[in-house]
């Protein structure tokens with residue numbers, strides 16, 4: 001069994017919880033509150049900015065031009081292509097994209113970004129890819145799952161979002177990252193493989209938590225503290 005196949009198997013519980021999360025099901029059903037979508041976009045815009053910077057950190061640790069080109073192309077994919085699903089959500093809620101940019105991160109998004117940055121600064125290339133991989137992989141499978149369950153047609157409000165993530169380019173982002181990680185895992189020591197496993201599982205947990213953060217419009221505790229008399 002390939003290393004990434006074992007990662008997928010070990011984290012199947014979280015993948016299933018993601019597919020059944022009310023925000024994710026709401027995308028399939030075409031029914032999510034406008035507040036939750038705005039909360040998601042505000043956090044995800046900053047999350048994707050951080051993701052590109054982590055690709056930059058990974059490029060700085062690369063040992064070949066091929067690796068540098070790979071991370072450069074992935075950054076370009078976020079800049080040029082991954083804005084389309086955000087636009088789909090913004091059009092649905094009737095809010096300009098620009099007004100949802102530059103907002104402070106809610107706790108879960110902050111945690112997720114810092115988790116990836118930790119591995120980018122302290123870990124091996126395998127560990128970095130282990131922390132990054134759940135991002136494209138869970139979304140690819142969400143796209144596939146929503147296509148299968150809801151068979152959306154072009155008049156579905158989130159047709160663009162769903163088809164973007166079940167599209168061949170999202171698929172190749174996941175496949176390429178998996179191939180790179182599988183190659184690195186062949187040379188990795190048992191303790192390094194355990195660190196990769198840990199990074200991967202925590203990112204899966206934080207993917208699930210990110211949907212919950214958006215659905216509940218999560219705030220920092222002080223924003224919700226009830227005043228005592």
Ligand SMILES: Cc1ncc(CN)c(N)n1
Pocket residue numbers: 044047048134135136139207210
């Ligand atoms: C939190 C999160 N995870 C994954 C993706 C898909 N690249 C995303 N846009 N946002």
